[in-house]
Amino acid sequence: MNGMNQQQDEARLLALLRESKPTSPLPPRFQENVWRRIECVEVGQPGERRNWLDAFVNLVLRPRLAFAAVAVLVLMGTVLGVREGVQTARHEAQARYVTAVAPDVLR
Amino acid sequence: MRRPLAILLGALAAGIAVFAGAFFIAQQVCARRMADPADDLAWLRQEFRLNDAELARIRELHEGYMPKCHEMCAKIMAKKREVDQTLAGAANVTPAAEQKLIELGTLRAQCQLQMLRHFAEVSQAMPHEQGRRYLAEMQRLTLGSHEQIEQSMSGSAGHSHGHK
Numbered sequence: 001m002n003g004m005n006q007q008q009d010e011a012r013l014l015a016l017l018r019e020s021k022p023t024s025p026l027p028p029r030f031q032e033n034v035w036r037r038i039e040c041v042e043v044g045q046p047g048e049r050r051n052w053l054d055a056f057v058n059l060v061l062r063p064r065l066a067f068a069a070v071a072v073l074v075l076m077g078t079v080l081g082v083r084e085g086v087q088t089a090r091h092e093a094q095a096r097y098v099t100a101v102a103p104d105v106l107r
Numbered sequence: 108m109r110r111p112l113a114i115l116l117g118a119l120a121a122g123i124a125v126f127a128g129a130f131f132i133a134q135q136v137c138a139r140r141m142a143d144p145a146d147d148l149a150w151l152r153q154e155f156r157l158n159d160a161e162l163a164r165i166r167e168l169h170e171g172y173m174p175k176c177h178e179m180c181a182k183i184m185a186k187k188r189e190v191d192q193t194l195a196g197a198a199n200v201t202p203a204a205e206q207k208l209i210e211l212g213t214l215r216a217q218c219q220l221q222m223l224r225h226f227a228e229v230s231q232a233m234p235h236e237q238g239r240r241y242l243a244e245m246q247r248l249t250l251g252s253h254e255q256i257e258q259s260m261s262g263s264a265g266h267s268h269g270h271k
Contacts, residue, residue, distance in 0.1 A: 040206025057111040061118060073122055077129025084130070092142055093150035094248075100147040101172070102222055102249040103180045 149230075155237040172225040179218040186211045222249065222265045 059065075143149040148169060152162050190211055193204040226245045230238035 007177075009212075053111040053115070057114050061114065064117070069122060070125055074129045077126040077214060078133040081130040081133025082137045085134040088138040089133065089141035090150070090153065091152065091172040092138070096144075097147055097150040098245075098248050099175065101169070101225065103176065103218070 151241075155233055155241055157233065157237075161232060161234075165229055168225065168228050168232060172221075175221060176218075176225075178222060179214070183211070183214050183218060186214055219250075 141153075148162065148166060151157060151165060157165065186207065190204065190207045193201065193207050197204065206234055223246075226249075230242040232238075233241055
């Protein structure tokens with residue numbers, strides 16, 4: 001007898017809880033947006049392209065790879081810069097000597 | 108623009124900036140450290156790998172040549188002014204102007220001869236192979252510009268001056 005009452009109370013409590021569940025209003029144009037997404041997935045192309053790009057960005061911008069790329073760029077820039085600097089210094093020194101020994105009136 | 112694409116382009120721009128920055132800094136530092144603005148002969152030492160004794164001998168020759176060179180330049184400039192004065196306002200080339208031009212040309216030839224003699228002396232103070240290279244390089248640098256002008260004015264460029 002006591003058990004039956006307890007079961008009834010629980011059922012009533014559950015019903016009460018179900019009724020009192022808070023419902024938040026859907027965002028504006030929710031349905032329209034859902035349909036647009038579904039259409040996008042069905043058509044395939046933009047979604048696929050985006051996925052491909054996302055995957056590529058995720059692959060390329062990994063910290064380890066990014067640091068390696070920066071290191072390679074700095075190294076390459078430095079090596080080429082030094083080479084160019086040597087050439088510039090050489091040309092300037094050559095021009096200084098030629099200007100000293102061969103006046104402009106002869107050249 | 109989509110976000111992944113923007114990130115990718117941003118990363119690319121950052122990469123270019125990193126490369127350009129490293130290049131520019133390395134170039135400037137290297138050029139500044141290698142330059143020796145106080146010494147006109149720095150190029151000879153570097154380019155022809157001269158030792159101290161060779162450089163000292165060449166410096167002696169250089170210092171002996173420079174006053175002669177300045178003197179000759181002053182004479183040429185003075186003669187050039189005379190030519191300008193003679194030609195100023197004249198409708199025709201007068202015999203006096205012609206004479207001044209001949210004198211100017213003679214002075215230039217003498218100066219050039221003196222310069223070439225100096226180059227020959229300097230080349231002899233260097234090791235044989237380096238000396239040959241120096242002489243060829245100096246002739247190219249000082250006489251080459253005339254050759255270019257003469258070639259551009261010759262028949263091959265379509266400007267015949269009657270040299271047949």
